[in-house]
Amino acid sequence: MFQVLGQEGRARRGEFHTVHGVIHTPVFMNVGTAAAIKGAVSTEDLEGIRTQVELSNTYHLHVRPGDKVIKQLGGLHRFMSWDRPILTDSGGFQVFSLAGLRKIKEEGVYFNSHIDGRKIFMGPEESMQIQSNLASTIAMAFDECPSARADRTYVKNSVERTTRWLARCKKEMQRLNGMADTINQSQLLFAINQGAVYPDIRIEHAKVISEMDLDGYAVGGLAVGETHEEMYHILEETIPFLPKDKPVYLMGVGTPANILEGVERGVDFFDCVYPTRNGRHGHLYTNQGKINLFNAKYETDPRPIEEGCGCPACRRYSRAYIRHLLKAKEMLGMRLCVLHNLYFYNTMMEEIRDALARGEFAAYKRRKLEGMLHE
């Protein structure tokens, strides 16, 4: 159940109640594709940096270790020892990102495993079955994510197929939630809006899926090659046609600036690999913009990554030390950087919620963006 607590323009603050606890929105979900936040980050660490939701991936966990293994171990929550909400992506994005290793048909998608090349079939029913076995809090509908440069005809056909897939997803999820041996019989299902950069296709699709009554609505297929302006425009055009009483999730986005712009346009959920991947690559988020700790100018810098930051890296360690760890390929270096970046994102979302509660989001956003000039 989603409760909107307050609005400022289209930006809104809310609570999403699930069997694994309340999610305070706007929220940034921390990406742990293979049931782990890359960079040696434990679920205990996540509790320490106030992560609300962890995101994992249907396709990756199906390939390894196998969703049946995870079901046997009591589901993803028990398997990875995390009792707060988990959202599983459906494998739809892999249809896009593993291009070359797959073939799309009406019944579903044929993949070649990126691990061992073995042939895998995944359609709407398979994706729901796998996610039901994983027993995540929120399952995502199985969709196709067309390229931002795909032509209009392709996108239109693709979106229509995604709608048909959504109906199959919903039906299968209802069946699975009613089965006695299902671990999470309250598993939620989010729909995914597609349509590349064509507002009319986006709007038409938003209207159709809104009538299908899902637990939440995602906007997918953005930040895949189009400009930021195109992405913001699509959000402005599309979100008004999604149900007001359901959470809106902008998939795979993004930079701190993208998130601020998204919140302003009515987005409640975000996720992105940036804080984790950039952390592993030594790129750190600060309120003064992004810094690259590999740069020589930090070799003797005694300051923390960010002055006044309460994260596990900044509380004890200098830029110079963490740079050394990164250069020496010591695992601790990546770990500290990932923790800092996730803490930065989680903290920014708290600040956004606080600002919304005070009705000062617009001012907060302006201040934050001015600070991060070099992001």
Add this chain to the structure above:
RNA sequence: UCCUCGAUAGCUCAAUGGUAGAGCACGCGGCUGUUAACCGCGGGGUUGUAGGUUCGAGCCCUACUCGGGGAG
């Protein structure tokens, strides 16, 4: 003392007598529902020294210097 192998980028090494390269290191950049601790770009050289042969030498010849291995 003799024999032998070697000496090329910061390091480890490539280069039928015909425009000296790679990996690592160093410097910088990119990454948006993770095939990504990844990918890309860049600066770097009197080829140990001195001669010789040749149209042309990192490469062939001579001497020397330094280093590895062996013999005595």
